Amino acid sequence: DQQVKQNSPSLSVQEGRISILNCDYTNSMFDYFLWYKKYPAEGPTFLISISSIKDKNEDGRFTVFLNKSAKHLSLHIVPSQPGDSAVYFCAASDVGGSQGNLIFGKGTKLSVKP
Amino acid sequence: DTGVSQNPRHKITKRGQNVTFRCDPISEHNRLYWYRQTLGQGPEFLTYFQNEAQLEKSRLLSDRFSAERPKGSFSTLEIQRTEQGDSAMYLCASSLGDPFPYGYTFGSGTRLTVV
Numbered sequence: 001d002q003q004v005k006q007n008s009p010s011l012s013v014q015e016g017r018i019s020i021l022n023c024d025y026t027n028s029m030f031d032y033f034l035w036y037k038k039y040p041a042e043g044p045t046f047l048i049s050i051s052s053i054k055d056k057n058e059d060g061r062f063t064v065f066l067n068k069s070a071k072h073l074s075l076h077i078v079p080s081q082p083g084d085s086a087v088y089f090c091a092a093s094d095v096g097g098s099q100g101n102l103i104f105g106k107g108t109k110l111s112v113k114p
Numbered sequence: 115d116t117g118v119s120q121n122p123r124h125k126i127t128k129r130g131q132n133v134t135f136r137c138d139p140i141s142e143h144n145r146l147y148w149y150r151q152t153l154g155q156g157p158e159f160l161t162y163f164q165n166e167a168q169l170e171k172s173r174l175l176s177d178r179f180s181a182e183r184p185k186g187s188f189s190t191l192e193i194q195r196t197e198q199g200d201s202a203m204y205l206c207a208s209s210l211g212d213p214f215p216y217g218y219t220f221g222s223g224t225r226l227t228v229v
Binding site: 004032036042043044046049050051093101103104105106107 | 155157
């Protein structure tokens with residue numbers, strides 16, 4: 001049973017507009033959430049994270065929102081740029097139990113069109 | 115230091131052969147992780163080292179898989195008697211201590227194809 005779910009396999013957005021990538025989780029013990037970006041033939045690259053004690057974290061064009069009651073998080077990219085085209089993975093961890101083991105979703109492929 | 119290095123980048127092997135992959139983490143990182151990614155899936159945790167000690171293993175890591183990290187530096191992942199289902203991208207990552215809030219750094223992976 002998937003504990004981290006990204007239900008949209010792909011998303012297409014126009015350059016300059018907002019990209020919103022969604023992620024749902026089932027395990028209420030998760031206390032950290034991370035987003036990774038992956039280009040073809042490269043390993044995933046860390047983008048941004050959020051602790052379960054927060055509901056928002058912002059870093060430049062990237063903002064992650066966490067809704068614990070809904071077990072839902074989202075990544076907002078504003079404004080979207082063609083270089084943002086990649087696969088985005090949501091990941092979660094129960095730090096107390098796993099010492100850093102991350103559970104990943106299946107990813108969402110973002111295409112930003114010029 | 116240019117990041118996490120994995121070798122080889124690609125490996126094609128016949129079913130039943132043994133293969134070994136190497137990972138060189140960022141030099142000051144004491145934690146090292148192995149993940150496996152198959153097509154259309156996210157990375158799946160295999161095992162984790164803190165220094166030279168292997169502290170956690172996933173049930174995905176069957177008896178045919180073994181990982182080592184001698185002297186707490188580079189790590190090797192060996193797969194014995196490979197099967198077609200072992201075909202995947204094998205990713206290594208490292209971190210200095212707790213990987214939150216900055217995540218950990220992945221290498222570019224080793225793509226294994228079992229024919």
